[in-house]
Amino acid sequence: MTPNRSMGPIGVFDSGVGGLSVLRALWKHLPNERFYYVADSLHCPYADHNLEEIQALSLGIAEHLIAMEAKAIVVACNTASASALAALRAHLVDTPIVGMVPALKSAVGLSRQRAVGVLATQATIDGDLYRQVHEQFASDVKVIAQACPGLVEQIEAGHTSSPDTEALLRGCLAPIIAARADVLVLGCTHYPFVMPMLRKILGPQVQLLEPSDAVARQTSRVLAAHGLMAAASADSVPDTVFATTGDPVAFQRTLFSLLGVDGVARGLCWQQGRLLQSEPHPSF
DSSP states (O other), rough: OOGGGGGSSSSEEEETTHHHHHHHHHHHOOOOOOOOEEEEEGGGGGGGGGGHHHHHHHHHHHHHHHHTTTTTTEEOOEEEEEEEHHHHHOOOOOOOOOOOTHHHHHHHOSSSSSSEEEEEOHHHHHHHHHHHHHHHHHHTTTEEEEEEEHHHHHHHHTOOSOHHOOOOOHHHHHHHTTOOEEEEEOTTTGGGGGGGHHHHHTTTEEEEEHHHHHHHHHHHHHHTTTOOOOOOOOOOOOOOEEEEOOHHHHHHHHHHHHHHHOOOOOEEEEEEEEEOSSSSOOOO
């Protein structure tokens, strides 16, 4: 760990490109910070893995981020948060960790119809974290929790506005529309990248809730509480390192497609369950 921890990067990881929606908000709210983003594209989507596998994958990435001197970690993945957040915090007791929590509390407060939709992976819907939030904040409203198998893969491929993606979304949203839900919670960090299509299908009467700004604000509070906020410096330009366990060239194309940045994506590899560096340290 760097002697001055506040100068270290904030580690951010997701099963793939979905966490870029959170990174975009972190850039906005924390302009003086450095970031190290890992997309575990080799194992995407996490919803296809069991609990133990997701915990092992998450811990491997978190340990890699610590080795890269990350001062805090943002788990920018709802499935990883639902499956591994508690385990990460128990294992990395000296590192602040921020995770994703389904925005049911806010949704319930906004819904006039007392009917709320949740679009998430099945692993998130089945997880203890979602169950706890539902019981605590939404036990007295109608909640339609809907998985959408295949949507993460469409977004990973950059097909955010294709006819196939629209057809997939219309099928997944049908139960939520039938229930006359007037608020939709996006329970996967990939899903903000199809918000224009969601608005097209649902219309203006349905409010969309996505958590990236809330997560960025919480990260800011956590950094301040631990004395880890980076100070503005004329000698230091905040940067972001992008790394992927998949194809760096494909990930670089997706960076430009989703964020409009020409980030240089570094490839990472797995060896005996550990995430390793495989290339030098380029950054954007």
